[in-house]
Amino acid sequence: MEGKSRMIYDEMEEIQKGPWKEEEDRVLMNHVKKYGPRDWSSIRSKGLLQRTGKSCRLRWVNKLRPDLKNGVKFTAEEERTVIDLQAQFGNKWARIATYLAGRTDNDVKNFWSSRQKRLARILQTSAPSSSRSHKSSIKEFQAPVFHDVTSVEAPKFSSSTEEASVTKSQSYSSSRIRDTEKTIKMEPLPDITYPSSLYYDSSLFQLYYDLEKKPFLEPQLHLPFYQIPQFQPDLSVPVESQEFVSRFGDPTFLDVFGHASGSMLGTAKLPIVPSCFGPTSGSQVSGSAKIMPDTFVEDFPPMDMFDQIEPLPSPSEWS
DNA sequence: AACCCCAGCAACCGCATTTAA
DNA sequence: GTTAAATGCGGTTGCTGGGGT
Numbered sequence: 001m002e003g004k005s006r007m008i009y010d011e012m013e014e015i016q017k018g019p020w021k022e023e024e025d026r027v028l029m030n031h032v033k034k035y036g037p038r039d040w041s042s043i044r045s046k047g048l049l050q051r052t053g054k055s056c057r058l059r060w061v062n063k064l065r066p067d068l069k070n071g072v073k074f075t076a077e078e079e080r081t082v083i084d085l086q087a088q089f090g091n092k093w094a095r096i097a098t099y100l101a102g103r104t105d106n107d108v109k110n111f112w113s114s115r116q117k118r119l120a121r122i123l124q125t126s127a128p129s130s131s132r133s134h135k136s137s138i139k140e141f142q143a144p145v146f147h148d149v150t151s152v153e154a155p156k157f158s159s160s161t162e163e164a165s166v167t168k169s170q171s172y173s174s175s176r177i178r179d180t181e182k183t184i185k186m187e188p189l190p191d192i193t194y195p196s197s198l199y200y201d202s203s204l205f206q207l208y209y210d211l212e213k214k215p216f217l218e219p220q221l222h223l224p225f226y227q228i229p230q231f232q233p234d235l236s237v238p239v240e241s242q243e244f245v246s247r248f249g250d251p252t253f254l255d256v257f258g259h260a261s262g263s264m265l266g267t268a269k270l271p272i273v274p275s276c277f278g279p280t281s282g283s284q285v286s287g288s289a290k291i292m293p294d295t296f297v298e299d300f301p302p303m304d305m306f307d308q309i310e311p312l313p314s315p316s317e318w319s
Numbered sequence: 320a321a322c323c324c325c326a327g328c329a330a331c332c333g334c335a336t337t338t339a340a
Numbered sequence: 341g342t343t344a345a346a347t348g349c350g351g352t353t354g355c356t357g358g359g360g361t
Binding site: 321322323324325326327328329330331332333334335336337338339340 | 342343344345346347348349350351352353354355356357358359360361
């Protein structure tokens with residue numbers, strides 16, 4: 001080996017990888033103090049560190065930035081935010097992270113993948129071994145997503161027309177509602193103060209109903225699944241789905257809901273009247289103990305065991 | 320005590336996009 | 341306008357510590 005290739009080899013060899021040492025962090029911090037968070041490549045070219053510019057930047061962004069919540073677990077609120085934004089944006093971790101103060105894209109990404117693994121395991125262990133059809137029925141479900149997103153602040157965007165569409169005058173929630181066809185806006189019921197931004201994913205309904213042909217949901221069927229333990233087996237629900245649905249009563253399955261208890265599920269009913277069906281369409285749940293959506297969200301954090309589930313076709317794909 | 324499993328995390332890699340020359 | 345370098349992003353990997361057996 002000689003000449004240029006030798007030089008390249010030496011250069012490659014010198015590059016430091018792996019965990020950062022304190023001294024390296026100090027050098028990197030000094031660089032940022034002097035020049036700001038940029039010119040990462042110059043750190044190496046000046047001989048300050050044997051790290052690539054990319055590595056330096058990553059270290060700064062993920063660990064050294066002063067505003068980071070290092071070593072702090074995601075709060076329930078942050079989890080809700082991530083779940084909601086992931087549903088909205090997909091795996092746009094950097095974008096999602098802009099909604100979470102002190103969190104990096106890596107944080108969000110790691111949080112999400114941990115969660116996916118956890119849920120996959122839960123699904124796996126709670127799935128009855130005897131039923132293949134059960135497995136397929138799960139795939140037909142998509143999670144109804146309940147969120148109170150009123151407290152989520154939209155980030156301050158500097159550019160991008162798409163991002164600029166979320167203006168200060170527009171709440172994050174309203175943009176969310178506007179953006180998705182899957183969202184059914186909740187109308188407040190008299191004498192109850194509901195967060196105006198409460199919404200859920202209506203696609204659960206799509207499982208059973210072609211909305212164009214059957215504009216009215218049967219009262220029990222448009223219930224969110226927290227009422228499912230009381231689910232009546234004769235409600236024109238496909239047998240497979242009933243089987244799946246019945247598993248909400250399975251104590252193991254309930255682990256998905258964190259500290260939710262089976263008894264809570266059994267008694268909880270929420271009067272929800274999707275506006276598209278109108279308050280007079282007879283879709284209100286009868287005889288229910290009213291619970292606030294927020295309470296519900298708190299008691300049933302990250303309800304996303306359906307995340308593995310393939311999305312249903314969009315309405316335009318229905319035939 | 321030794322081993323295994325797993326969750327959480329940090330860091331790397333490859334590719335895409337943006338910026339500067 | 342072109343090209344190379346710098347930066348940003350998302351997927352993936354590997355390490356580590358804690359808990360269970």
